[in-house]
Amino acid sequence: MVQFNKSVIDLIKQRSSWRAYRSGPLEPKVLDALKKHFAEDRPGPFNCEARFHLITRQVGDVGKARKIGTYGTITGAENYIVGVIKQDEKALENFGYLMEETILYATALNLGTCWLGGALHRDDLAKEISPAPDEYIPAMTPVGRIAEKRGIQDHILRWSVRSENRKPWEELFFAGQFSKLLKKNEAGAYAEALEMVRLAPSASNRQPWRILQEEKKPFYHFYLQRNSLYGQIAKNVLQAEDIQRLDMGIAMCHFEKTAQELDLKGEWTQATPPAIALPPKTEYCVSWRGR
Numbered sequence: 001m002v003q004f005n006k007s008v009i010d011l012i013k014q015r016s017s018w019r020a021y022r023s024g025p026l027e028p029k030v031l032d033a034l035k036k037h038f039a040e041d042r043p044g045p046f047n048c049e050a051r052f053h054l055i056t057r058q059v060g061d062v063g064k065a066r067k068i069g070t071y072g073t074i075t076g077a078e079n080y081i082v083g084v085i086k087q088d089e090k091a092l093e094n095f096g097y098l099m100e101e102t103i104l105y106a107t108a109l110n111l112g113t114c115w116l117g118g119a120l121h122r123d124d125l126a127k128e129i130s131p132a133p134d135e136y137i138p139a140m141t142p143v144g145r146i147a148e149k150r151g152i153q154d155h156i157l158r159w160s161v162r163s164e165n166r167k168p169w170e171e172l173f174f175a176g177q178f179s180k181l182l183k184k185n186e187a188g189a190y191a192e193a194l195e196m197v198r199l200a201p202s203a204s205n206r207q208p209w210r211i212l213q214e215e216k217k218p219f220y221h222f223y224l225q226r227n228s229l230y231g232q233i234a235k236n237v238l239q240a241e242d243i244q245r246l247d248m249g250i251a252m253c254h255f256e257k258t259a260q261e262l263d264l265k266g267e268w269t270q271a272t273p274p275a276i277a278l279p280p281k282t283e284y285c286v287s288w289r290g291r
């Protein structure tokens with residue numbers, strides 16, 4: 001199990017997406033810590049294959065054409081963590097969990113990161129990390145010392161997706177059915193784990209997680225409420241697989257790590273979700289059964 005040198009609740013609050021970096025290589029001590037982390041055996045909640053690579057980019061070698069993609073929004077970064085998965089039923093959720101764990105680990109090393117999942121130049125990346133035919137690169141992140149200021153592109157992007165804001169508790173968490181809101185006191189000790197889901201990063205800050213608590217039990221059903229932005233656009237323009245499933249894995253990571261920190265025991269399970277009416281574009285993902 002990945003051990004953080006700080007409270008995970010503090011790390012979740014500390015993390016935010018950074019797009020401007022100080023140039024220069026990472027210190028050997030930091031590189032060693034990252035490599036050690038990559039070497040850890042981490043099957044993830046769905047036990048799917050995934051691996052991580054650290055690649056370097058000289059600042060300035062990003063060709064003009066690439067700037068229309070995700071690379072153009074990041075300045076100064078020389079190191080990137082790139083993830084690769086084998087296609088599998090829950091591989092995207094599993095990867096979301098593992099990559100967020102890595103991002104929190106980097107945060108604990110006082111490094112900046114930024115999930116990059118859209119418009120990646122997957123062909124260029126593939127030249128460096130040679131994925132097998134049944135492998136896929138879901139996302140990457142720059143990793144490095146953050147610049148003193150965010151930079152204009154970062155400000156524009158944050159403003160356009162309202163990165164500083166999160167949906168209120170009432171839009172995300174429900175009791176027994178989707179028409180009944182979950183009050184914080186009804187969640188008891190799990191209120192903090194839910195709050196850490198609320199603070200999670202998500203693609204374009206769409207926050208697609210919806211969580212239903214079974215009546216008065218520490219039994220939480222996680223649902224994905226899809227956003228139309230990520231329908232065909234994701235496939236055709238971003239050339240990314242179902243990016244919002246990564247968000248579900250991120251939510252699972254925040255929930256589970258917070259529960260562990262608070263000594264709340266439980267496990268993930270593919271349960272039969274309650275037979276209730278679902279809001280539009282909402283589908284079941286996974287459940288947490290607290291003990």
Ligand SMILES: Cc1cc2nc3c(=O)[nH]c(=O)nc-3n(C[C@H](O)[C@H](O)[C@H](O)COP(=O)(O)O)c2cc1C
Nearest residue numbers: 016017070115116117118163201202203204205246
């Ligand atoms: C799966 C995923 C994909 C993302 N892809 C991109 C991206 O391609 N480019 C980018 O600049 N930010 C990307 N982001 C960052 C989000 O915009 C950011 O997490 C969100 O606005 C919330 O801001 P915060 O991370 O600072 O809390 C992505 C985030 C996630 C979780």
